[in-house]
Amino acid sequence: MLANDLILFSQVIELGSFSKAAEVNNLTNSVVSKRIAKLEAELGVQLLYRTTRKLTVTEAGSILAMRAKNVQQATLEAINAVSGLGDQIKGHIKMSVPTISGDLLLAEATADFCNQHPGLTVDMSMDNKFVDLVNDGYDLVIRTGHLEDSSLIARHIIDSQWVVCASPRYLKQFGQPQQPIELQQHNCLKYTYQTSGADEWQFKTNNKDYFVKVTGTLATNNASALRKAVLGGHGIGYLPRCLVYPDLCNGELLELFADQVGKKLGVYAVYPFTKHPPNKVKMLVEYIKARYLSMAHYFVS
Incomplete structure (x- = not known):
């Protein structure tokens, strides 16, 4: 399981759609969908219910989203810690x-x-x-x-x-x-x-x-x-x-x-x-x- 997939999942939940998460990360909708499906397969649980109109987060998805946000924050803090260090x-x-x-x-x-x-x-x-x-x-x-x-x-x-x-x-x-x-x-x-x-x-x-x-x-x-x-x-x-x-x-x-x-x-x-x-x-x-x-x-x- 890759940390960037967890971060991507967190962004999907925060932004409310695959398309917005795709735009932020310069990806296509299909790539985002495949990576979330891969994450669900690795975990063995369904994280989202998908319909043409909206996404609904499952119980497992809510728990993971909370933890994934911590991963995203830790990643940002790590980047900020070394950003400009070379200068x-x-x-x-x-x-x-x-x-x-x-x-x-x-x-x-x-x-x-x-x-x-x-x-x-x-x-x-x-x-x-x-x-x-x-x-x-x-x-x-x-x-x-x-x-x-x-x-x-x-x-x-x-x-x-x-x-x-x-x-x-x-x-x-x-x-x-x-x-x-x-x-x-x-x-x-x-x-x-x-x-x-x-x-x-x-x-x-x-x-x-x-x-x-x-x-x-x-x-x-x-x-x-x-x-x-x-x-x-x-x-x-x-x-x-x-x-x-x-x-x-x-x-x-x-x-x-x-x-x-x-x-x-x-x-x-x-x-x-x-x-x-x-x-x-x-x-x-x-x-x-x-x-x-x-x-x-x-x-x-």
């Missing part, structure tokens, strides 16, 4: 962000956004896992790289430039390479949390990209750990500029081949495709983008 900035958002951007700006930016909108809570994951938005129930993901799933909406936020860098201590001890190919004679520390490029570093010349295959004593999927190793003078690193920007500014790290490094990845806000994305998600994306742009010098030179 409100409240509720809950489950999101996943990269650890570098999370530590740098996203955790604080999201907390600020929640403080500006009481009633909104955010669950932010910063474990660098490539999540499945739909199956894992995420409302929003910040990703760096290339988007392959066309069933998702991707909003470009900013580009993230990478840099080759080393500490003055390392360069003093082992010498400074003059061309990227000379990296093959150096201890190159590798960042493995990427789909490609851990041991093939990307450079450009005359608007063409090429790759230098490197080796080194340390490979890790944790960018912060790799930064510390490079700061400690243990090798040369190829890292996101935003991670080491303060170190470059204070001279603790020196940038190599500034005009030749070829790696630049887009940062995207990604969320499931829907005709009506929740306003809270759209507004949070706008707020996050503004924070990224306010720190653009960290990401691109």
Whole structure:
């Protein structure tokens, strides 16, 4: 038995005819009649006496009509409860962000956004896992790289430039390479949390990209750990500029081949495709983008 058949029956009783109920629901008289007959068959009782001039409600029909009206009211209340909810900035958002951007700006930016909108809570994951938005129930993901799933909406936020860098201590001890190919004679520390490029570093010349295959004593999927190793003078690193920007500014790290490094990845806000994305998600994306742009010098030179 379907709730909408009960609601239709309630409307027939309230309006007094099949034709009026049909008009309200944009149905034909025959469809309304068949659905009421089906309801009677499922219940095993007669609900209405039909004549050419009027409808008469049976005892069973009167009892059901009273209950059916409650179903109709409950349905309206349920619809009203969520009507406009997509436009409100409240509720809950489950999101996943990269650890570098999370530590740098996203955790604080999201907390600020929640403080500006009481009633909104955010669950932010910063474990660098490539999540499945739909199956894992995420409302929003910040990703760096290339988007392959066309069933998702991707909003470009900013580009993230990478840099080759080393500490003055390392360069003093082992010498400074003059061309990227000379990296093959150096201890190159590798960042493995990427789909490609851990041991093939990307450079450009005359608007063409090429790759230098490197080796080194340390490979890790944790960018912060790799930064510390490079700061400690243990090798040369190829890292996101935003991670080491303060170190470059204070001279603790020196940038190599500034005009030749070829790696630049887009940062995207990604969320499931829907005709009506929740306003809270759209507004949070706008707020996050503004924070990224306010720190653009960290990401691109």
